[in-house]
Amino acid sequence: MATLEIHDLHVSVEAENGPREILKGVDLTIKQGETHAVMGPNGSGKSTLAYSLAGHPKYTVTGGTVTLDGEDVLEMSVDERARAGVFLAMQYPVEVPGVSVSNFLRTSATAVRGEAPKLRTWVKEVKSAMEQLQMDPAFAERNVNEGFSGGEKKRHEILQLELLKPKIAILDETDSGLDVDALRIVSEGVNRVRETGEVGTLLITHYTRILRYIKPDFVHVFANGRIAESGGAELADQLENEGYDKYVKGGASA
Amino acid sequence: MAEAQNIPAGSTTAGSIAVAAESTVATRMSAPPSFDVADFPVPHGREEEWRFTPLARLRGLHDGTAVASGEGVKVEVEAPEGVTVETVGRDDERLGKAGTPVDRVAAQAYSSFEKAAVVTVAKEAVLTEPIRISVHGQGGVAFGHQVIELGAFAEAVVVIDHTGDAVLAANVDYVLGDGAKLTVVSVQDWDEKAVHVAQHNALVGRDASFKSVVVTFGGDVVRIHPRVQYAAPGGEAELFGLYFTDAGQHQEHRLLVDHNTPHCKSNVAYKGALQGQDAHAVWIGDVLIQAAAEGTDTYELNRNLVLTDGARVDSVPNLEIETGEIAGAGHASATGRFDDEQLFYLMARGIPESEARRLVVRGFFAELVQQIGLPDVQERLLAKIEAELEASV
Ligand SMILES: Nc1ncnc2c1ncn2[C@@H]1O[C@H](COP(=O)(O)OP(=O)(O)OP(=O)(O)O)[C@@H](O)[C@H]1O
Numbered sequence: 139m140a141t142l143e144i145h146d147l148h149v150s151v152e153a154e155n156g157p158r159e160i161l162k163g164v165d166l167t168i169k170q171g172e173t174h175a176v177m178g179p180n181g182s183g184k185s186t187l188a189y190s191l192a193g194h195p196k197y198t199v200t201g202g203t204v205t206l207d208g209e210d211v212l213e214m215s216v217d218e219r220a221r222a223g224v225f226l227a228m229q230y231p232v233e234v235p236g237v238s239v240s241n242f243l244r245t246s247a248t249a250v251r252g253e254a255p256k257l258r259t260w261v262k263e264v265k266s267a268m269e270q271l272q273m274d275p276a277f278a279e280r281n282v283n284e285g286f287s288g289g290e291k292k293r294h295e296i297l298q299l300e301l302l303k304p305k306i307a308i309l310d311e312t313d314s315g316l317d318v319d320a321l322r323i324v325s326e327g328v329n330r331v332r333e334t335g336e337v338g339t340l341l342i343t344h345y346t347r348i349l350r351y352i353k354p355d356f357v358h359v360f361a362n363g364r365i366a367e368s369g370g371a372e373l374a375d376q377l378e379n380e381g382y383d384k385y386v387k388g389g390a391s392a
Numbered sequence: 393m394a395e396a397q398n399i400p401a402g403s404t405t406a407g408s409i410a411v412a413a414e415s416t417v418a419t420r421m422s423a424p425p426s427f428d429v430a431d432f433p434v435p436h437g438r439e440e441e442w443r444f445t446p447l448a449r450l451r452g453l454h455d456g457t458a459v460a461s462g463e464g465v466k467v468e469v470e471a472p473e474g475v476t477v478e479t480v481g482r483d484d485e486r487l488g489k490a491g492t493p494v495d496r497v498a499a500q501a502y503s504s505f506e507k508a509a510v511v512t513v514a515k516e517a518v519l520t521e522p523i524r525i526s527v528h529g530q531g532g533v534a535f536g537h538q539v540i541e542l543g544a545f546a547e548a549v550v551v552i553d554h555t556g557d558a559v560l561a562a563n564v565d566y567v568l569g570d571g572a573k574l575t576v577v578s579v580q581d582w583d584e585k586a587v588h589v590a591q592h593n594a595l596v597g598r599d600a601s602f603k604s605v606v607v608t609f610g611g612d613v614v615r616i617h618p619r620v621q622y623a624a625p626g627g628e629a630e631l632f633g634l635y636f637t638d639a640g641q642h643q644e645h646r647l648l649v650d651h652n653t654p655h656c657k658s659n660v661a662y663k664g665a666l667q668g669q670d671a672h673a674v675w676i677g678d679v680l681i682q683a684a685a686e687g688t689d690t691y692e693l694n695r696n697l698v699l700t701d702g703a704r705v706d707s708v709p710n711l712e713i714e715t716g717e718i719a720g721a722g723h724a725s726a727t728g729r730f731d732d733e734q735l736f737y738l739m740a741r742g743i744p745e746s747e748a749r750r751l752v753v754r755g756f757f758a759e760l761v762q763q764i765g766l767p768d769v770q771e772r773l774l775a776k777i778e779a780e781l782e783a784s785v
């Protein structure tokens with residue numbers, strides 16, 4: 139069973155006046171089949187955690203470990219992590235001019251699966267995945283994320299999630315910028331992948347709204363660069379009612 | 393319609409659309425056009441037409457110190473039936489009909505060549521095979537002149553290949569009879585030390601179509617100057633270009649489309665990728681719509697993709713309009729970077745770095761390559777682009 143273990147993770151970014159520590163000792167273990175919601179106020183370091191796990195060069199790991207089934211993830215290059223089964227649905231997906239969605243999807247599926255998918259089944263697979271996410275087939279011929287609306291970008295991220303079938307899916311604010319219909323469609327996509335029982339999900343969100351569609355097994359409150367409290371789904375209800383105030387203040391005085 | 397976006401450090405994009413009574417394209421030059429090199433002062437580098445060019449690397453083409461050596465370039469013409477190939481002397485009256493040298497190096501070439509090649513396609517001859525001209529550098533200095541003339545309603549494809557090592561200054565004339573269709577692909581695939589400065593003059597006949605594809609990969613300094621004029625209304629010119637500028641290379645493409653006649657069309661699209669320290673690409677696109685040229689339809693575009701730090705692009709589209717009665721006119725120039733965020737995104741989907749770069753560069757050129765319309769040339773270009781990428785990363 140695939141397990142992602144994050145232990146005492148410290149991460150810095152290069153700020154104007156020298157390195158600035160953003161993650162201050164994160165401990166989290168995600169097993170295949172589990173869904174962990176990480177919730178926290180703006181600027182608490184949620185995206186930093188997500189990008190650090192995916193290996194973005196902007197973030198420097200200054201301490202701690204991350205392993206996937208015992209393998210050192212921090213040693214791996216960005217593409218190796220993806221091929222090892224770590225997937226990051228980005229809060230702000232990047233536009234890649236000149237590269238069509240269909241070419242991109244096929245190239246990445248080939249890389250992650252280790253062989254080119256058979257053309258016949260591949261075309262069907264993409265088509266039905268796009269249908270389920272209510273994406274117009276015309277998107278296949280457009281350039282990656284270029285001119286996509288916020289919601290379209292998010293559907294495109296989940297389309298990749300469905301096609302690449304990772305062991306660990308990190309979803310960074312996949313719910314932000316979505317209207318109610320889009321939120322439902324995207325959530326259903328995530329749930330289709332979860333229902334296979336083969337993916338461990340790290341669902342990063344600011345709001346409890348998406349948790350009505352995607353039921354977490356664990357909820358973690360993220361504040362000031364670390365996990366401030368962990369609990370079950372009921373913790374989300376508490377956050378819904380009380381907000382993050384108590385954690386933010388705690389963080390500030392710590 | 394002008395745009396300039398994502399300009400990385402070390403690049404300029406200074407475009408303009410001027411609506412004026414008189415063109416500045418000619419007055420910006422340091423001397424009027426002439427076949428005689430003595431009519432041009434030796435450039436010092438600050439002249440408008442030379443300000444981007446590293447004169448010191450021209451190996452004397454600009455100041456008269458470059459002297460033709462016996463083994464300059466070897467020119468071979470392979471032509472299908474219906475084509476006449478002649479080697480003629482300086483006094484042949486078919487030379488220089490399509491245009492006059494506009495700068496000192498072009499005039500030097502015209503003043504110094506000894507024999508010219510004249511390739512004639514008889515009127516109404518429709519060639520099914522391309523005419524292939526190989527210009528192979530043998531390490532020396534050469535001055536060249538070539539004329540490709542199509543009779544009325546003739547159709548031909550010409551592929552000119554530049555390989556080897558040479559210091560070459562040349563003029564190439566394309567004369568299209570009424571209704572003729574000519575596609576010329578000029579490939580600059582020189583060895584790394586070569587210097588090549590050329591002026592291409594096209595004179596497009598009534599209802600004729602001219603397509604120029606300029607492809608520059610090799611050389612130390614390559615400066616190509618395609619120019620188009622229309623002999624009568626109804627002409628069409630498509631000028632496509634593609635370059636891949638590596639570390640230390642200077643590749644300059646200057647264009648002039650002179651809409652001097654009503655109801656003609658032009659479409660210019662040049663795309664270049666750059667990588668490596670001191671890779672320098674220059675693109676100057678002058679389009680002039682003269683007062684008489686009512687009903688003109690023109691568009692020009694230049695896009696650059698900067699793949700690494702240390703490369704520099706200068707891109708200057710310049711559209712001058714002297715009549716309000718036009719069908720359409722526009723230009724666009726943009727220099728973008730293949731940036732770390734794009735690389736991260738592709739790699740985060742399992743795609744290795746070298747493949748990610750290839751994907752982006754291929755995508756960048758694909759649309760333009762498809763417009764060339766010659767499958768074997770297209771394949772060769774894509775293969776060449778891949779090889780350039782392999783060599784670097
Ligand atoms: N280059 C940088 N220099 C300085 N501070 C930075 C830099 N990059 C990120 N930060 C800071 O790191 C902190 C964490 O940012 P991060 O994007 O991880 O937050 P987040 O929890 O995802 O917030 P949001 O809910 O708004 O998405 C923020 O305070 C941010 O300003």
Ligand SMILES: [Mg+2]
Nearest residue numbers: 184185229311
């Ligand atoms: Mg964030």
